[in-house]
Amino acid sequence: xxVRDAFFYALCALLLGLAVLTVAAGNLFRAALALLGVLxxxxxxxxxLQAEMAxxxxxxxxxxxxxxFVLYAVLLTSELGGRMPAPSPVxxxxxxxxxxxxxxxxxGLAQKTGAGAAAARARMHAESATKESAASSADAxxxxxxxxxxxxxxxxxxxxxxxIPFELxxxxxxxxxxxxxxxxxxxxxxVRGGSEPGAAxxxxxxxxxxxxxxxxxxxx
Amino acid sequence: MNLTACLLLSAALFSIGAYGxxxxxxxxAALMSLELMVNAALINFIAFARFGGxxxxxxxxxxxxxxxxxxxxxxxxxxALALAIVVAVHRQRRHLDIRELDxxxx
Numbered sequence: 422x423x424v425r426d427a428f429f430y431a432l433c434a435l436l437l438g439l440a441v442l443t444v445a446a447g448n449l450f451r452a453a454l455a456l457l458g459v460l461x462x463x464x465x466x467x468x469x470l471q472a473e474m475a476x477x478x479x480x481x482x483x484x485x486x487x488x489x490f491v492l493y494a495v496l497l498t499s500e501l502g503g504r505m506p507a508p509s510p511v512x513x514x515x516x517x518x519x520x521x522x523x524x525x526x527x528x529g530l531a532q533k534t535g536a537g538a539a540a541a542r543a544r545m546h547a548e549s550a551t552k553e554s555a556a557s558s559a560d561a562x563x564x565x566x567x568x569x570x571x572x573x574x575x576x577x578x579x580x581x582x583x584x585i586p587f588e589l590x591x592x593x594x595x596x597x598x599x600x601x602x603x604x605x606x607x608x609x610x611x612v613r614g615g616s617e618p619g620a621a622x623x624x625x626x627x628x629x630x631x632x633x634x635x636x637x638x639x640x641x
Numbered sequence: 642m643n644l645t646a647c648l649l650l651s652a653a654l655f656s657i658g659a660y661g662x663x664x665x666x667x668x669x670a671a672l673m674s675l676e677l678m679v680n681a682a683l684i685n686f687i688a689f690a691r692f693g694g695x696x697x698x699x700x701x702x703x704x705x706x707x708x709x710x711x712x713x714x715x716x717x718x719x720x721a722l723a724l725a726i727v728v729a730v731h732r733q734r735r736h737l738d739i740r741e742l743d744x745x746x747x
Contacts, residue, residue, distance in 0.1 A: 443673055443677060463680055474706045483713065494724045506666070516660040531649050531652055534648060536645075590711055594718055598721065600722055
């Protein structure tokens with residue numbers, strides 16, 4: 422086990438510990454801080470996996486944007502030192518059962534996929550060793566298409582690449598922004614949606630009543 | 642560090658998130674558990690981009706990174722809306738207990 426592997430496993434342990442703290446902490450603010458740690462560990466993991474763009478996006482969007490949102494929401498809606506009630510034993514048992522089922526299923530899938538990928542890699546290695554020189558196999562080992570910022574930017578604006586989802590995402594973000602403002606603006610959509618038609622109906626009835634009174638009052 | 646280790650890490654993270662989603666009663670805490678699960682999915686994207694799946698034997702690093710990027714953007718949109726709803730609900734009801742929020746029950 423070399424240094425990189427050791428670092429990877431230490432990072433995994435830290436990440437999972439912080440994740441457990443996120444779902445189990447009694448204090449909401451502490452849970453939010455643990456979630457921030459999880460996201461930071463994930464960004465480091467992305468760097469370790471040579472995905473620098475994803476790491477940057479993780480730090481800027483998740484930690485710089487979403488976590489600030491979450492912290493604001495926590496501070497707005499709950500007192501700082503308050504403790505949430507612990508879940509009931511039945512609920513906890515149910516949660517453990519759901520988590521165990523998910524973990525069993527996904528871990529089995531992970532083992533199978535990992536073994537399949539290793540087999541495919543070995544097969545490709547053998548093919549390239551027989552067909553071509555060692556240079557191509559070294560290329561394949563290093564990963565030929567490097568996800569550098571430059572190539573990613575070109576791919577993002579390439580009509581044959583990811584231009585359409587890129588533009589669609591901008592529309593989605595705009596819609597989400599407008600929607601968030603509309604929902605959060607005054608008392609929430611539920612209150613406004615519930616009261617406004619009622620108010621309109623009342624005013625219509627008032628007018629009708631006034632009109633009826635007028636028409637009744639008119640003949641004499 | 643190989644594909645299996647990354648996938649196992651993501652599976653564990655997803656399960657922890659699922660546990661939180663089931664047990665938490667506070668709306669924001671449930672959303673944070675949801676974030677954990679999304680994060681597990683992102684780790685999967687990047688792991689497959691780095692190590693490759695069963696078919697090609699080698700990942701498409703650019704596609705993996707860009708998919709993770711799009712997923713992050715979609716999550717940002719989702720969280721913006723969700724937290725707006727949280728603020729609106731709290732303003733109206735003064736609590737965020739998921740089990741009390743049954744206004745859409747017929």
